[in-house]
Amino acid sequence: MIIQDLTLKIRKLLSENLGLTLREANIESIFILRHVLRVDHEYLIKNFDKLIKTKKLDKIMRLVLERISHKPLAYIFKEWKFYDMEFYINSNVLIPRQDTELLIDLIIREYNSQKKTDILDLGTGSGVIGIVLGNKFKNSTILLSDISLNATYIAKKNILRHNLKNVSVIQSNWFSKIPKKKFDVIVSNPPYINKSDPHLKDKGLFYEPREALISEQEGYADIIEIIKISPKFLTPSGTLYIEHGYNQHKEVHQLFVDNNFTKIKHNEDLNGIIRVTSGKIKI
Numbered sequence: 001m002i003i004q005d006l007t008l009k010i011r012k013l014l015s016e017n018l019g020l021t022l023r024e025a026n027i028e029s030i031f032i033l034r035h036v037l038r039v040d041h042e043y044l045i046k047n048f049d050k051l052i053k054t055k056k057l058d059k060i061m062r063l064v065l066e067r068i069s070h071k072p073l074a075y076i077f078k079e080w081k082f083y084d085m086e087f088y089i090n091s092n093v094l095i096p097r098q099d100t101e102l103l104i105d106l107i108i109r110e111y112n113s114q115k116k117t118d119i120l121d122l123g124t125g126s127g128v129i130g131i132v133l134g135n136k137f138k139n140s141t142i143l144l145s146d147i148s149l150n151a152t153y154i155a156k157k158n159i160l161r162h163n164l165k166n167v168s169v170i171q172s173n174w175f176s177k178i179p180k181k182k183f184d185v186i187v188s189n190p191p192y193i194n195k196s197d198p199h200l201k202d203k204g205l206f207y208e209p210r211e212a213l214i215s216e217q218e219g220y221a222d223i224i225e226i227i228k229i230s231p232k233f234l235t236p237s238g239t240l241y242i243e244h245g246y247n248q249h250k251e252v253h254q255l256f257v258d259n260n261f262t263k264i265k266h267n268e269d270l271n272g273i274i275r276v277t278s279g280k281i282k283i
Helices: 002-016 022-037 041-044 054-067 073-075 098-110 128-136 149-161 204-205 221-233 251-260
Strands: 079-082 084-086 118-122 139-148 166-170 185-189 234-244 260-269 275-283
Touching: 002 022, 002 054, 022 041, 022 054, 022 073, 041 234, 073 079, 079 260, 084 128, 084 149, 098 185, 098 234, 098 275, 118 128, 128 139, 128 149, 128 166, 128 185, 139 149, 149 166, 185 204, 185 251, 221 234, 221 251, 251 260
Parallel strands: 118 139, 118 185, 139 166, 185 234
Antiparallel strands: 079 084, 234 275, 260 275
């Protein structure tokens, strides 16, 4: 089978079985072909009439069958791109979302990448936030933490993958095992989904770790703990950046106020939705 015919076949299968639009199905079919053939999009276009070898074709179709079971591509590939860096991913950690790149943008905008900045990434999962910051802030020290031992193994694997000497990871339930020191930046993308949220019925989310998605107190329990304890670990000019749900910014703002934060900012994603709140502690 040639590349063009296979692309159309995959697109049809994904569209019919997953309810994707043809555009979405086409994008995913290209991802699958690129992953197995180890080529870029331009190659697929230029070589649309190239015959695919049987072994490669069999592998591609196995991945398509996995995908139509609603398993996300990131878990099928065991890798995913975040902020133009490749990361190892499995079902012990959340799939990095483009929305979360906003956290990186804000910190890069606020801090000088040439200066030494002590950064703490709480609930790091696969380590994408802290590792990207470690790559951008080469003269800084970045500590990653997660309650999940499996997540810390994956984060370590990704640190080694990118050969970053300024990034380390420990197992900690939020601040419980964090060294008693001050950080210039604390950044976190914690669990913030209410356990009754209808979005949790999405079949793709069944593959992701529930403990990394759901938080008690209608989604606010972990956010409350982070905001409450962060002032003890921030330098006088330090900043807390926290990602939250699309409809949580008012409550999160009040939590920042109640815990003596100032210069509180609401930061919008590409769709104009407030997804990150940041603030500094009152000196």
